[in-house]
Amino acid sequence: MIKILLVEDEIFMRKGIIKLIDWERLGFEIAYEAGNGQEALDILKSEKVDVIITDIKMPVMDGIELIKRVSEEFENKPAIIIISGYNEFEFAKAAIKYGVNDYLLKPIDENELMQTLERIKTRISSEKEDYKKKELFEYVRRNSAFIKALEIQNDDYLVSSSEDGVKKYLGISKQEAFQYEDDLAIYEKLMETEKSVNTKYSDKGMEIKCYWDSYFNLLFVVNTIQGDKKNSLVKQIFDEIRSLLNLQAIIVQEYVSSQKIHTLYKQLLRKFNFAQFYEKSGVIEASEIGEFEHYLEDKKLSKELIRLIEEKRFKDINVKLSRFFDECQNNKVSPEVIKGYILFAVLEIIDYFEVYQLFETDSIKFIFRTDIQKSKFISKVMEILDQVINCIDQNSKFNGSSFMKKIELFIKENYNRDLTIKSIAQQFYINPIYLGRMFKKHFNMPFNKYLHFVRIENAKRLLLMTDKKIYEIAKEVGYSDPDYFALKFEEYVGKSPSKFRNSVSVNED
Incomplete structure (x- = not known):
């Protein structure tokens, strides 16, 4: 709804204008009323208004002075419609130099008012679209510059804006749905999230910036002026982001200007992949995960699975896989290591039973997915083993x-x-x-x-x-x-x- 500030000293005239047309049907709302220019200025200092409809002759501050002040004091000034009588026409012409190009003669004609409003609505819509595009362009440019600096490890650029007394936090997450959405739509969503959170927490000395890298990872940098209870506010901010973007988990860590953010970025990504794989949720401090193993002792999983398949103990296969993953989780084995190990085991099973047609299936490719969770991973491995079992059952040469x-x-x-x-x-x-x-x-x-x-x-x-x-x-x-x-x-x-x-x-x- 387009918000209007109606400025008219004669109260009956004001009420008459309000009742003249169906404002809501046209997409407008008389949100505020003022009896003179000074009252209007006071409202404009605290409230967002899209259109000002103002009389010219008013006590305290007339319409011309109001328009002049609006022109000088407000960067994104509202559209202005002047209401003038015939003998005030010269005043109306004088107001044009302040950017006024819509005016109505008294008595106001209903059709003329509606036509004027339609023109203004079209102009406001166009201006908002242009502003939105410009804003989005600036956001994308900022995002690209940050991600480029991160990739080439230009830490001087990344920490150049740091100030004394400011704490910085880096958060990392991922939204799987973003892989299938339009890039600009994602940037717009991140920009709106950033604006929403900053509006809510700006008075608490907090600022957030959202970024999106080429691997669909979401990065959030929170700057906060040091003080009591700031850490709890930081967690609130990350919880807000998680809710707005429907994220499962965000891994967070404080960093200082001397710290290499590229190194921290890589560390947090590994920890996020670990948290995502093992289906952890919420805002997680990086220290909660700690370090994890990058080596997995050969436990001959493939041989045990082959034996279970040969013995047709199909239920035991799922139990064996679940126990294997539970053991990996307890020992904090890196998901990348697990995926490589499982892929090798699956290929050994395929080679053993000579069911090479399964090698190119989507299930095999699924193992390489970076965002897959443990439960889905086990399910996909079971799908592959089910296919192996079906191939064995269908092939007469394996029928004893x-x-x-x-x-x-x-x-x-x-x-x-x-x-x-x-x-x-x-x-x-x-x-x-x-x-x-x-x-x-x-x-x-x-x-x-x-x-x-x-x-x-x-x-x-x-x-x-x-x-x-x-x-x-x-x-x-x-x-x-x-x-x-x-x-x-x-x-x-x-x-x-x-x-x-x-x-x-x-x-x-």
């Missing part, structure tokens, strides 16, 4: 006995070749380590032992059914070294190949 029968048949048909678990895994497009585990579980023995068993059984058959020499039989069943063949044969049968052949021949006789 039917797949192992194919492996068994392949070995019996190719036992005399240079077979290894790796070569068989390549043949069936499966991870060799995983195949080795499946093999041992199905046959109750390792692959190498099973291969020797098959070869020895076929060697026994050839020893009994043919007259081939032992070295020929060794080569035929897959042993290039006859001595090694004889050694393995005796290990499995309990006697050498020649004694085995002879003992059977004697028995038959």
Whole structure:
């Protein structure tokens, strides 16, 4: 609503103007009334007014003097409409040099008044828009200069405005929604937040400046004149900002002009990421978080998760992850370290089960998000593991006995070749380590032992059914070294190949 100050010494004239039109429908409000120029000036010194409608001839201070004083004493002067009679027209023309270009002749015509108000409303709207753009431009320019100085570590620029007796506080936060909003809209929101808080706390010797860097981090610098109870006021200010911008947490620390603000900025960002990851809320003193670990001892998480997936203990997977994160939180492990560790574990699981199609999923990319919280992170990791489990269930080669029968048949048909678990895994497009585990579980023995068993059984058959020499039989069943063949044969049968052949021949006789 556009606020009007109506200045008219004749009270009946004032009331008549007020009742002449529907001001509210036109977007105006007669907010204040005055009987002369002096009363009007007193009101203007304490109240914000958009339009002055004033008579010319008035006691104490007439309209011309009022307009002159307004022109000289107020930087953002209101729009002015003069009410004049025919014999006062020369006075009205004299007022034009003070910026008046709207005037109405008495008696006031209703339509003429409404047309004049519409012109003023258009002009005020345009002026407000221009002022807002200029104000926003200045804010963006200031923000860019500060962030640039922060990035190139120009601490001289950053602390040049510090004064004796002034305490400075740096606060850091992030608003996830800002990533999806228009930049100018964000700057405007920050500027309005800054103005709102400064208006509320200016009389308490407090000043805030809001900044926004290229990584969507919000920075708040609070200057306060030192004194009693200032620390509690600083927290109130940060709470106000948190509420206005809907922020989960703000990390705050006092700094002095000799302190490198760039270094402090980096430290607070790490602490904020820690607080955000572990879902802490409120205004948090940096000292409450302290330092945290940048190293995570290898706890073989991937191997334990692989085992749980193989054993189909799906509920235990979530429990294992939750305990792992709780332990990391208790030991104050940096979120960046955790994310890197989890990513490596997930990739090991994907490689182990050879489900490489999952590597490019949005869930994998989500791990790299800087603003993700612990609960969401666990949920996303579980999504990936669920996909691994689904891939295993849907792929017939992982369905136990039917797949192992194919492996068994392949070995019996190719036992005399240079077979290894790796070569068989390549043949069936499966991870060799995983195949080795499946093999041992199905046959109750390792692959190498099973291969020797098959070869020895076929060697026994050839020893009994043919007259081939032992070295020929060794080569035929897959042993290039006859001595090694004889050694393995005796290990499995309990006697050498020649004694085995002879003992059977004697028995038959």
